[in-house]
Amino acid sequence: MFDYETLKLIWWVLVGVLLIGFALTDGFDLGAVILLPFVGRTDSERRVVMNTIGPHWEGNQVWLVTAAGALFAAWPIVYAASFSGFYWAMLIVLFALFTRPLGFDYRSKLENPNWRARWDWTLCLGSFVPALVFGVAFGNLFLGVPFMLDDTMRITYTGGFWGLLNPFGILVGLVSVAMLTTHGATWLMMRTDQQVFTRARRATQLFALMFLITFIGAGLWLWLGIQGYSVMSVIDFNGAIDPLSKVVKQNNPGWMANYSQYPIMRIAPLLGIAGGVIALLAATTQRSAFAFLGSSLMIVGALCTAGFALFPFLMPSSIDPASSLTMWDAVSSHKTLGIMFVAAAIFVPLILIYTLWSYIKMWGVVKVSDIDSNTHGMY
Numbered sequence: 001m002f003d004y005e006t007l008k009l010i011w012w013v014l015v016g017v018l019l020i021g022f023a024l025t026d027g028f029d030l031g032a033v034i035l036l037p038f039v040g041r042t043d044s045e046r047r048v049v050m051n052t053i054g055p056h057w058e059g060n061q062v063w064l065v066t067a068a069g070a071l072f073a074a075w076p077i078v079y080a081a082s083f084s085g086f087y088w089a090m091l092i093v094l095f096a097l098f099t100r101p102l103g104f105d106y107r108s109k110l111e112n113p114n115w116r117a118r119w120d121w122t123l124c125l126g127s128f129v130p131a132l133v134f135g136v137a138f139g140n141l142f143l144g145v146p147f148m149l150d151d152t153m154r155i156t157y158t159g160g161f162w163g164l165l166n167p168f169g170i171l172v173g174l175v176s177v178a179m180l181t182t183h184g185a186t187w188l189m190m191r192t193d194q195q196v197f198t199r200a201r202r203a204t205q206l207f208a209l210m211f212l213i214t215f216i217g218a219g220l221w222l223w224l225g226i227q228g229y230s231v232m233s234v235i236d237f238n239g240a241i242d243p244l245s246k247v248v249k250q251n252n253p254g255w256m257a258n259y260s261q262y263p264i265m266r267i268a269p270l271l272g273i274a275g276g277v278i279a280l281l282a283a284t285t286q287r288s289a290f291a292f293l294g295s296s297l298m299i300v301g302a303l304c305t306a307g308f309a310l311f312p313f314l315m316p317s318s319i320d321p322a323s324s325l326t327m328w329d330a331v332s333s334h335k336t337l338g339i340m341f342v343a344a345a346i347f348v349p350l351i352l353i354y355t356l357w358s359y360i361k362m363w364g365v366v367k368v369s370d371i372d373s374n375t376h377g378m379y
Contacts, residue, residue: 004334014074015070018063019303021352022063026064030131031185033123034180035049035181036049036050037124043113043116048366055358077241077325078315085147089136096129099125102122103120131177134176135174135176136164136172136176140164168221175211179215179295179302181207182210186279186294190288190289204291211276215273216273224254229321230257270301271300271301274297275294281294
């Protein structure tokens with residue numbers, strides 16, 4: 001079907017597409033719930049927010065599960081190293097995500113205002129934490145992760161959870177929070193009216209501006225203060241798993257080498273900035289669809305910026321650069337990639353089709369009057 005080198009590239013692109021799909025779909029419902037206590041002042045208004053994402057939030061998480069499965073199938077060593085090194089961070093994310101189905105199901109079971117208020121803040125926190133931790137994890141990839149491989153390919157991780165919370169990691173975490181919250185706010189602009197719409201529009205303006213400041217700030221920090229990695233030895237593009245066979249040096253200022261070698265990649269950060277500007281201006285002029293388009297471009301641009309800068313690295317090592325994992329040498333076998341490519345070619349379009357179908361069939365503005373007339377049939 002395809003040679004080994006081509007399949008490696010295909011899977012790098014495919015995992016990136018799945019992560020972007022997760023950020024575009026589950027991103028807006030994370031962002032909308034982060035804003036739940038702020039854009040909804042009354043119980044009915046908060047239920048409006050919840051019901052804009054109610055039919056979709058569970059289905060959106062399919063993209064996260066699919067991306068994790070693809071990571072395991074395509075890059076098993078990366079899966080093992082990341083889930084070991086980021087164990088506590090992943091556990092915190094999982095516990096935070098556990099609160100979301102509980103909150104959606106139990107919030108409206110009782111009419112007690114205190115009960116509902118506690119669940120509102122639980123849902124808010126359960127959405128804020130994953131948005132922050134995902135960004136912190138990405139930020140630490142640029143700094144390098146403290147792990148190494150021995151000659152039997154056993155992974156030794158020397159870091160800890162608190163080491164992930166370094167200033168640059170936290171800054172990238174704030175980029176993620178601002179990006180997803182903007183996306184959630186633009187979603188609410190399209191799906192609500194009256195006071196909820198007005199507050200969502202203001203939130204879009206605030207968080208789009210926050211995204212632009214933090215995104216550009218993180219880029220400047222990388223450019224001026226962080227040394228990236230480069231593979232100095234000849235790469236065997238058709239070679240099997242052998243991460244220790246290469247020579248890696250920390251001589252890539254700001255992770256900018258790829259942008260110098262492939263100028264077309266510069267489109268990615270420009271797209272992210274342009275998306276933030278579009279979302280900000282569209283919110284100011286009350287153009288909901290354009291605001292959502294802008295926040296979508298923000299996500300695509302930001303994730304592509306990170307992926308292009310790191311390429312071909314997937315998980316650089318800060319204590320033993322030679323142990324750094326790349327898409328060329330930390331990959332599954334040729335046969336595995338071929339079989340999984342066929343599976344992905346079948347199931348990813350199916351996921352996309354039924355996701356789009358659900359949005360089309362359940363589209364519309366959710367109003368306070370809808371909630372008041374159907375208090376027991378909606379979230």
